[in-house]
Amino acid sequence: MTRVVVAAAIALLAATAPPLLAAEPPRAADLEAELVCPVCETTLDQSNAPVAERMKLFIRERIAAGDSEQEIKDALVAQFGPGVLATPPKGGFGLLAWLVPIVALLAGAIATAVLVRSWAHRREEEPEPEAPIEPELDRRVDEALARYDS
Numbered sequence: 484m485t486r487v488v489v490a491a492a493i494a495l496l497a498a499t500a501p502p503l504l505a506a507e508p509p510r511a512a513d514l515e516a517e518l519v520c521p522v523c524e525t526t527l528d529q530s531n532a533p534v535a536e537r538m539k540l541f542i543r544e545r546i547a548a549g550d551s552e553q554e555i556k557d558a559l560v561a562q563f564g565p566g567v568l569a570t571p572p573k574g575g576f577g578l579l580a581w582l583v584p585i586v587a588l589l590a591g592a593i594a595t596a597v598l599v600r601s602w603a604h605r606r607e608e609e610p611e612p613e614a615p616i617e618p619e620l621d622r623r624v625d626e627a628l629a630r631y632d633s
Contacts, residue, residue, distance in 0.1 A: 509552035514542050517570065521563045
């Protein structure tokens with residue numbers, strides 16, 4: 484019986500948690516880390532340029548007015564363009580910025596695996612046995628070495 488009550492309580496909390504989290508107003512510090520100053524091209528939290536200071540003030544005013552994070556970002560993108568976002572959009576041409584690094588990592592991993600496999604196969608191959616030295620050549624080498632030893 485207590486298991487059922489605990490499971491029901493967990494289900495109720497899980498069902499009500501997303502709306503409660505969505506109602507939380509955005510934080511200025513979070514937005515400043517996600518937006519870029521159009522002058523110095525660093526995030527707003529690292530920039531002291533006059534335009535960055537005005538953008539920070541705008542963010543605080545919009546938060547006080549009750550705007551959501553997306554509404555604030557949309558207003559800044561409308562004014563400064565999509566370059567004001569620190570992360571590229573996840574659609575259209577901006578999708579390449581997300582996919583190219585992943586593809587490059589996969590290609591590098593595949594190339595590394597192929598190279599390691601080929602190197603491992605080379606080590607497994609036994610070298611061909613060397614041809615025995617001709618007896619005459621062996622005798623001449625022994626005589627030459629004997630001269631230098633004495």
